[in-house]
Amino acid sequence: MNFHLKSLKIGFLGAGHMSQAMIKGLLENGLDANKIYVSNRTPGKLQKLSESHKVQICSSNEELVETCDVVIIAVKPQDLLAAIEPISQAFLERQIVISLAAGLRMDTLEKHLPQCRLVRLMPNTPTLISKGLIGYLTHDEDEALKTVVEDLCAPLGSVFEMSDEDQFESFMIACSSGTGFVFELMTYWHEWMIEHGFDEEIAQKMTIETFLGASLLAQKSPDLGLEELQSRVTSKKGVTSAGLESMRELEIERALRISFEKAALRNKEMSRLIK
Ligand SMILES: NC(=O)c1ccc[n+]([C@@H]2O[C@H](COP(=O)([O-])OP(=O)(O)OC[C@H]3O[C@@H](n4cnc5c(N)ncnc54)[C@H](OP(=O)(O)O)[C@@H]3O)[C@@H](O)[C@H]2O)c1
Missing domain, CATH: 1.10.3730.10 (ProC C-terminal domain-like)
Structure with missing residues (x-):
């Protein structure tokens, strides 16, 4: 896989506040709207995002997973497992999956998506104005993966790698x-x-x-x-x-x-x- 951010297709599963903030930051920093894909439970937000930001719309989560190199799961923590369980087989071996969910630990993600390269990411709300703090944790030492995460988040604020899950949660x-x-x-x-x-x-x-x-x-x-x-x-x-x-x-x-x-x-x- 080519790890240059601009060549990757980035998918947002869930089109709520955090996805919208991240999409805005990415577009303002020169990422091509043709490389950004979004799916959502209901269609209203998708329509608006497509009109305002010209991003690509997927009609299902499965289509999003099958299309994108990086999948950012941006649903509420209590909705995450219900969103990925029915489509877990669609995730490819070593596909990059980034979870924004609080309270969903790496071992739980690994249990459901063992084939993927997993990242936990925690942005704070000043991300909305590119003044955010973003902490992340990867499930193994993978320098290329870290570069993707850091490039992806750089437009949103300052990005810090966390040493372990305890530090991630304190952050x-x-x-x-x-x-x-x-x-x-x-x-x-x-x-x-x-x-x-x-x-x-x-x-x-x-x-x-x-x-x-x-x-x-x-x-x-x-x-x-x-x-x-x-x-x-x-x-x-x-x-x-x-x-x-x-x-x-x-x-x-x-x-x-x-x-x-x-x-x-x-x-x-x-x-x-x-x-
Ligand atoms: N907002 C923050 O400040 C913040 C900060 C750090 C981390 N986070 C994390 O980011 C994640 C998203 O938070 P948010 O504030 O963006 O939430 P949000 O505004 O409620 O957005 C969640 C979106 O997920 C969609 N959704 C729910 N189930 C789905 C499914 N099965 N398939 C596809 N889409 C689905 C919802 O669709 P509908 O339109 O149909 O409801 C909604 O648009 C959470 O895990 C949260 O912990 C948020």
Whole structure:
């Protein structure tokens, strides 16, 4: 098989949010719409994608698998096995299959598609604006496969290979679910500012700029670590210092750690349910 990304036919099984984000990123980065194929349970999204992005539509998942070199399975985790079981024989020996499903471990994928080269991939939602973080895990050491995955994901953000399944799942909690956790914190900022008299729209803008500014400053100061950056906003016995002291007394870190662990536990439960 030729592993140059532009020569491969890329298939998306499931045409939901994540497929649409990935397709948009790939097209914006010069992949030919003739090389992108999509199938979906119901036809509505396919029609729209074909009109908006001129991608190729497959009338069944089986047709998609038979047509494509790389199959990205982008259905909800609870729908994945039902989607692939009836067509598992259609997958070719060493065909590349990329699963986006949380809670579906590599050994479960291997059980259902033992003939394929398997990848677990976890993008977070900033992928939608090419600012994503994408973690991936392959089921064996396969440099050519890693190159395909990295080339495929490069237009969507920063791509990182995970060393094992535990690391993959920690990445998923901190960076994919983590995006949701950051929005939760931003909501608290936003509400506090509204309570203190700011117009809703302005409060939202200021909240976003506070998080964005801090992140960009950290990004642009790689030599300074987060603690040093924090100490530069904090004078002894000053205003920021009083707030930080209270955050530490209230054990916000402990509360967040518990939330991360709860999310990890839910992920384990889901893995047990989907076998
Ligand atoms: N969205 C995210 O931020 C995000 C982040 C990381 C990972 N993921 C993962 O990406 C995957 C997709 O998530 P999503 O947010 O894109 O979900 P979504 O918007 O609900 O899309 C899922 C799509 O799968 C289709 N589908 C379901 N069963 C099918 C089948 N048997 N054959 C063909 N198509 C089928 C659905 O079709 P209908 O139109 O008929 O419903 C729907 O269009 C999930 O595994 C999720 O865990 C998502």
